[in-house]
Amino acid sequence: MQAQAETQPVMPQLNRPAPGFTAKTTHGQKSLSDYTGRWLVLFAHPADFTPVCTTEFSGFATRADQFAELNCDLLGLSIDSVHAHIAWKRSIKDNFGVEIPFPIIADLDMKVANAYGMIQPGASDTAAVRATFVIDPEGVLRAMLYYPMTNGRSVDEVLRLVKSLQTSDAHGVATPENWIPGEPVIVPPPNTAEGAEARKDEGYEYTDWYFCKKTL
Template sequence: METENTVSLPRLNERAPNFDAPTTHGRKTLEDYKGKWLVLFSHPADFTPVCTTEFVAFAKAADQFAELNTELLGLSIDSHYSHIAWARNIEEKFGVTIPFPIIADLSMAVAKAYGMVHPGASDTSAVRATFIIDPEGVLRAMLYYPMTNGRSVEEILRLVKSLQTSTEHGVATPENWKPGEKVIVPPPATAEEAAARVQNDEYECTDWYFCKKAV
């Protein structure tokens, strides 16, 4: 039974919730990112130290995301005036320019649609949520961190590369996979396919259900 504090979460491999929101780069909608991968990430508040370290890290990695046809889009339940002031402060104090837009979500409409507000953490701030959305607008991954601990931008970058590889080649990737390493071939569905799999020189098989190959 749902209660007042129930958080409605979007679901993997379904359409990401649409949004039409003001940002530091003008209004943005989900449709604006069609044909590109999108990393949408929320932070609890502007002018806070942990969030500042994350934004500096995302800014420094922005070119690497761009090389992967991936856009960055931040969000917090602050005004766009606050976002602008904070971005200017980061540039002044840390020497880092924030190149991506930040959604101003004072109505909490986007935060609630994406399940970013967790009453157990705060009723008025978004937790550290990250959503990776593919070029067709389908939600492919979700990551949640508590307010006290910053997320790893390097891991998010790695996950985008992993998802893109899985999508392109129809494979899975093992723990902490990185480009250049072998990928996992989906297990065979029949006994005949299993027998053929272990005899295929293209694959490196530990057993019939566990085979890797290069891509």
Template sequence: MSAHDPIQTPAIALPRLNEPAPDFTALTTHGTKSLADYRGKWLILFSHPADFTPVCTTEFTAFANRADDFAKLDTNLLGLSIDSHYAHIAWVRSIKENFGVDINFPIIADLDMKVAQAYGMVQPGASDTQAVRATFVIDPDGVLRAMVYYPMTNGRSVDEFLRLVQALQTSEMYKVATPENWHPGEDVIVPTPQTTVEAETRMGEGYKTKDWYFSTRSL
């Protein structure tokens, strides 16, 4: 390869939406956990770059403070970083001592990076040795329903992931879509007609219809 050839970076294998989430069994601060342990529940699996770092600390305290709200949605939380088991324990104790917050969900110790690599959490453009801020929403059947990646410099909005789970569960239950920044209690979007006949009759079906392709209703 000449000096003028572009640098080749290895391809990152990313999981895909609406397919089974990558399986794992890993040591956590709550003992060994597997993806199978969360069958029948919703799961938010999220990674952070490193223990004892300020942005990650704000995210973990925010997740812990909203844990009861996630529990009401039958949703478990599971953290991960490429740190040791003992570093996780020490960090959890530090957060309790300095911020008064109990981190009451498990954190995966992923020193061999197996889980991080399976989920595409390691991004060479950001770091080869740390996981970026990746978040995965997995449904009760073990299917990946959403994934979001953030850079190392900027923290996530925990409220947004709570909202996202509410929206996903609503779409699943009522077979509808949800508009931008939808929150429970607001109107949902009715599926778009799939034939010209259905489009012709849409205006008379009792929905709040702006045009044949755009109809909403309350739940």
């Protein structure tokens, strides 16, 4: 008898509208449309009162002002109740001295988690993996990061990624590996043989016709 095929998670797609949602949070009901005009980092954690998640939420909290300076809001999620979220937030404040300033979605029915592909059968059928989504002010999904249950993500990398995306949008450029603001950016390569021939004399930091940098 043939084994039943494993159900695959529905995955959102980059550069497409992010899945809409309306959900109960620790700050009242929130919808994706509430964040129109601002960047949003939506991030999931497996469960409240777990050690790795506590370090991650503390990391996002201590950098919340830096995200705010980028016109970027933070929104957490796990498959726990609002009351569990509130108790966990109070525990983090009492035990680690960190105030969690952003809302946390109570996704008990897993609607948001399923819409964003946060439920990975290979990891867990009942908890959202460490997934992070960067959504732009038009509601378009621009980046996705997935981490395993056992390993915490880098909040500094998420912050760097938002800065990189905003720089690419503002200047029509790409950013190299581990780029930070102030470093040279990559100029898109020309699309014609004539453009490739002329690229060397266009004033960029030239390595080859397809690889040129400039300072903003």
